[in-house]
Amino acid sequence: MLKIDTQRVDELAPNANAIKNARKLLQQNKFYGFYISKDQTLIFGECEGSGDSVYECSVDFINEDEPISRCSCPSRQFPCKHCLGLMYAYANLERFVTEKIPEDVLRKRQKLLDRAKKRSENLSQPKNIDKEALKKKVEEQLAGLDHLEKLMHEMVRHGFGNLNFDTLIDLFNQSQRLKEAYLPGAHKLFLSCLNHFLRVDYGYYNRNAEDKEALYSSAIDHLSRVNSLIKHGRKYLSQQLKEPDLNPQRDGVIATLLGQVWQLRDLKTAGLIEGRVELAQLAYNSYPYMPYEETIGIGTWIHLKTGKLYSTQEMVPFNASNQMKMEGSQFQVQEIKELFIYPGDITPRVRWEESKKRDLKKKDLTKIRKFAQVNIVGGLNDIKNQMKAPLGDKNPVVLIQYKKIVSVEGKPALVDFKDQRLGLTDACDSGDPKTLIFLNYLPKQYFHNQVMVARLHFDIEKGSLHAKPLSIVGEDDIIRLTY
Amino acid sequence: MSIPLLDQVFQESRRLTIAGSRLAKKDTRLTTFVDPLRKLAKKAPVFDKIADGIELLNETSDEHLAQALIELNSLIVAVLYTQGDPGVSGEEQEHRYSESDLVYSQAPAKSLLPLKEVLGGSVSGKMGLLNDAVERGVFLDFRILPDVFSALTYASPVLMKLLVEQVLPPFGKAITVELEELISMKGSALDIKLLKLLHQIDPDGSQEFIEAAVEHGSKKMKAAALALRRVSDDLPSELLEQTQAKTKNVRSVAYEKLIDFADSEAVFQAFKSGLEGKDLGISIDKIFSSDNQDLHQLAVEVTQGFMESALESEGEKEAKKAFDKLLIAFSWVGKMKIKSAQDFALIILKEKAKLEKIYDKCLSKSKHYKSKTYIVDQLVTTLVKSPGKKTQKAGLDLIPQISKECLKELFEFSKSELSVKVVFDQFSGFFHKPAGRLEKEKYEILLNAFVESDRLHKWDSRWTELALKHEDVILVAALLKKGKSFDSSVELIQSNYKSFLKLFPVSHPHLLLHVFLGFLEKDSGESILFIIEAFNHFAFGKNKNLDMEIDIGNFCYDLPDEPRAEFKKQLQAANKKIRSRFTNYGIYVS
Known part of the structure; x- marks a missing residue:
């Protein structure tokens, strides 16, 4: 018996419309028949299409955790509504007749195996470096950094208070050159600084005086990061120019911030890989990133053995949102064969190719809760030291155990078991939405002796460290405050 | 480490960054910090670096000023990061929490994001997606609440209804604070809905x-609040x-509450003066919906008084007032169950002719004059709805006298x-071949009402007989359109199908297919035979009709599975x- 329930099918769906349409197909009895292979690895069927056409759809569970959907319809969504409908039918216990696996599915399975084999061979082969091309690329990157420095100087020469809309748009347009100079990371960092003044959604020009002051301080912080990246980036690239065989892992963080595209082979070669890992997602948030016209999805995960926190990143361009599927929130534990870890410090980015899923159990939650920091002030000192590094993670995610959540002069705060407090905030640079409001909707038990997944935020203007709640890890469940 | 000094230095370097680096050289306010920083550097060498940064800013060329200022900022920011204070000072209070133990389901981002998008703007297919989400319980997630609340402020009536009636109620007491914040005392439609919620x-x-809301709300808000108070x-x-009170809505709610x-005695008197005064319309309905016999009796007595005034009225103004009051009061009293009310209904019927005469005499030249049948219309409308059989029968007998406007209602x-038999007996008269214009209009009004009727409505079988007799093709089609209660009618048509089929090619060929659908729902075996006969009739009969043949041929091609098998057989x-x-x-049989 395949493990398919409606929640799982919802998770596999590319979007809510697909779910709605798939369910409609079933309600309208559009399927001509439901079939299942003898070994129960494939479900397939025929569905009425538009006009006279009949679509042949199938969902292949040869790897049960990563089903492959195939359909003869012209949709570019995967799975399409026909395959989703097939899965809903199975989940709803429709009668599936045992049938032979169709020939073309067998052929496609074989192709898939061949491709996986080839990819695995590629992963273990050392990468051939075209030294000439690399040299050219590095030279362009260095020129890009010079350009970035010019832009940064222009901003400071003008003065933040004198940046009018035209100047900002001009800086924005000029910064596009950084993308062409293989510096997407540096470009994003500069935009995040420029965005303090540009972002229309925050209504900079309509803000009150106090908010504007906070914005200036935050922009100074971001510009310091840009400055640091230029300095360290130049050093790293000059070194690479001298030694084309240089392992990017040596200065992995710099390379990543500049915009190095890490292939799994690179990470494997650099030894940034861990076998047999179990990760549980603690929080997920997606938000639109306007300058790049893409939706960014950030997942926060915990290593169930070590308690180390990791993050995943998905980026889907707006115009591909119908075709590209975002993994989104994951409620099950991922049993990962090989975890690829990107260079980073507090919550490094990770990726994986193959995984199996299992339900999150109470003992997992107990384990996660044990990894939390008990002492707020003492526990955060190490993290603060990492935050002070100009290129360090300025908004790291932490796991904090609290005695209670209270309200101090109308503002929420965590109190630890030594009665030390940590203020909670909605402010954050990472694109997370406001979450404090959701505390009001939680039952009383979540206000005592629980564990909070929070993103730290340092307010330079006030010189204070606050935490933004992302989730609460209870004894029986994880209450997510973002999505 | 001296934080106040560091803060001051940051404030100054920040000021210069905002003003522009061109002004940063030899800034006196910043330069004054050099000496204090040097002194502090003996304890913490990092202050030396900051002092160096300020001096560099003073000495460097104009070209390098921007970089020097950025370097100084970077240094200060790095030191500030190590000083972050997580403490929050002040008195602790309990945080707001939900009184329910229920944690609302945590839907995946994939389900919530489209809802957020739909609630935040004009997305096509909006209601379909939202209804589907309600059905699947996706809305049972508190993370969507801020979007729901902000959507409420601009929501269309349909969306507002969905959000207020289906999405918000499950959250119960957890959202009372937000609801109170949202409700404005102005009393818009949304405010009143939310107040009720x-x-x-x-x-x-x-x-x-x-x-x-009672104290400070607008008229509408006050009335709504009074009803809930x-x-x-x-x-x-x-x-x-x-x-x-001056506001009618407020008085109306007050009567509603006073019924209890x-x-x-004081309340009884209040109703008495309300009925006799300006509040007849808003107090008598409350009396009707209550079970209080004394108040019902009061209403009957007051209405009797109105009738007497009407019968005695002479002038236009006096007559208008008396008749208005009488007819409003009678529309409620006539439906009351107490014996005195039913007796009064028969009395008023006896006075019908006199009342009509006075009405015509006093008001026929006035702008307030409605029509010649106004009195009979009003009386019959009430009598037909009265609970007493005698009074109802008296009302039904007067139906031929009423106006066409009243007929449809x-x-x-x-x-x-009423029973199907009574409906046929009372209304079939209108379906005889209408002679005059008025009769024709009345016939058309009833025919439309027939056509628009729910297809599952049960009719007396004599209707079909009547329709066939008069060759009334629209009535036949309306009666048989997918209906299921025409066993005898269907048999009747099947036994006379040739004369029946003759009706259709005249002006309404498409109606025949509706009739076929009605047949199929009843009994596919008999009906199929009939459909084949009809095909034969139009393809080869005396009254050949190619359009009709094509219509039936295509209809047979599209038959659903079950009748299709029977059809082929x-x-x-x-x-x-x-x-x-x-x-x-495209239909082949071996």
Whole structure:
């Protein structure tokens, strides 16, 4: 018996419309028949299409955790509504007749195996470096950094208070050159600084005086990061120019911030890989990133053995949102064969190719809760030291155990078991939405002796460290405050 | 480490960054910090670096000023990061929490994001997606609440209804604070809906807010709040005062609430003066919906008084007032169950002719004059709906006298409330060949009401007989359109199908297919035979009609699975000529 329930099918769906349409197909009895292979690895069927056409759809569970959907319809969504409908039918216990696996599915399975084999061979082969091309690329990157420095100087020469809309748009347009100079990371960092003044959604020009002051301080912080990246980036690239065989892992963080595209082979070669890992997602948030016209999805995960926190990143361009599927929130534990870890410090980015899923159990939650920091002030000192590094993670995610959540002069705060407090905030640079409001909707038990997944935020203007709640890890469940 | 000094230095370097680096050189305010920084550097060498940074800013060329200022900022920011204070000072209070133990389901981002998008703007297919989400329980997630609340402010009536009636109620008391913040005392449609919701989810807790709405709300808000306000068991003297309020809505709500205290003499008197005064319309309906016999009797007596005034009225003004009051009061009293009310209904019927005469005499030249049948229309409308059989019969007997405007309402009422036999007996007269213009109009009104009727409505079988007799093709089609209660009618048509089929090619060929659908629902075996006969009739009969043949041929091609099997079976038994003609429509049988 395949493990398919409606929640799982919802998770596999590319979007809510697909779910709605798939369910409609079933309600309208559009399927001509439901079939299942003898070994129960494939479900397939025929569905009425538009006009006279009949679509042949199938969902292949040869790897049960990563089903492959195939359909003869012209949709570019995967799975399409026909395959989703097939899965809903199975989940709803429709009668599936045992049938032979169709020939073309067998052929496609074989192709898939061949491709996986080839990819695995590629992963273990050392990468051939075209030294000439690399040299050219590095030279362009260095020129890009010079350009970035010019832009940064222009901003400071003008003065933040004198940046009018035209100047900002001009800086924005000029910064596009950084993308062409293989510096997407540096470009994003500069935009995040420029965005303090540009972002229309925050209504900079309509803000009150106090908010504007906070914005200036935050922009100074971001510009310091840009400055640091230029300095360290130049050093790293000059070194690479001298030694084309240089392992990017040596200065992995710099390379990543500049915009190095890490292939799994690179990470494997650099030894940034861990076998047999179990990760549980603690929080997920997606938000639109306007300058790049893409939706960014950030997942926060915990290593169930070590308690180390990791993050995943998905980026889907707006115009591909119908075709590209975002993994989104994951409620099950991922049993990962090989975890690829990107260079980073507090919550490094990770990726994986193959995984199996299992339900999150109470003992997992107990384990996660044990990894939390008990002492707020003492526990955060190490993290603060990492935050002070100009290129360090300025908004790291932490796991904090609290005695209670209270309200101090109308503002929420965590109190630890030594009665030390940590203020909670909605402010954050990472694109997370406001979450404090959701505390009001939680039952009383979540206000005592629980564990909070929070993103730290340092307010330079006030010189204070606050935490933004992302989730609460209870004894029986994880209450997510973002999505 | 001296934080105040560091803060001051940061404030100054920040000021220069905002003003522009061109002004940073030899800035006196920043330069004054060099010496204090040097002194502090003995304890913490990092201050030396900051002092160096300031001096570099003073000495460097204009070209490098921007970089020097950035370097100084970077250094200060790095030091500030190590100083972050997580403490929050002040008195602790309990944080707001939900009184329910229920944690609402945590839907995946994939389900919530489209909802957020739909609620935040104009996305096509909006309602479909939202209804589907309600059905799947996706809305049972508190993370979508901020979007729901902000969507409410611009929502269309349909969206507002969905959000207020289906999405918000499950959250119960957890959202009372937000609801109170959202409700404005101006009393828009949304405010009133939300006030009702607030009362629904927290009847006790919302009373304070409701009191405030009564005090400070607009007229509409006040009326809505009064209806929701809890009244104490003591005689509500405030309510009695409100029966004298200027706003009609407020008085109306006050009467509604006072019904529960009708045993009190003061309340009885308030209703008496309301009925006799300006509040007849808003007090008599409350009396009707209550079970209080004394108040019902009061209403009958007051109405009797109105009738007497009407009968005695002479002038236009006097007559208008008396007739208005009489007809409003009678529309309620005539439907009351107490014996005196039913007796009064028969009395007023006896006075019908006199009343009509006075009405015509006093008002026929006035702008307030409605029509010649106005009195009979009003009386019959009430009598037909009266609970007494005698009075109802008297009303039904007067139907031929009523106006065409009144006819449709009574037909609809009779259709849903009276037996199929009574409906046929009372209304079939209108379906005889209409002679005059008025009769024709009345016939068309009823025919439309027939056509628009619910397909599952049950009719007396004599209707079909009547329709066939008069060759009324629209009536036949309306009666048989997918209907299921025409066993005898269907048999009747099947036995006379040739004369029946003759009706259709005249002007309404498409109606025949509707009739076929009606047949198929009843009994596919018999009906299929009939459809094949009809095909034969139009393909080869005397009244050949190609359009009709094509319509039936295509209809047969599109038959659903079950009747299709039956159809093929019966077609096999048909003659070769018919079988071969059906091949033109893609239907083959061996």
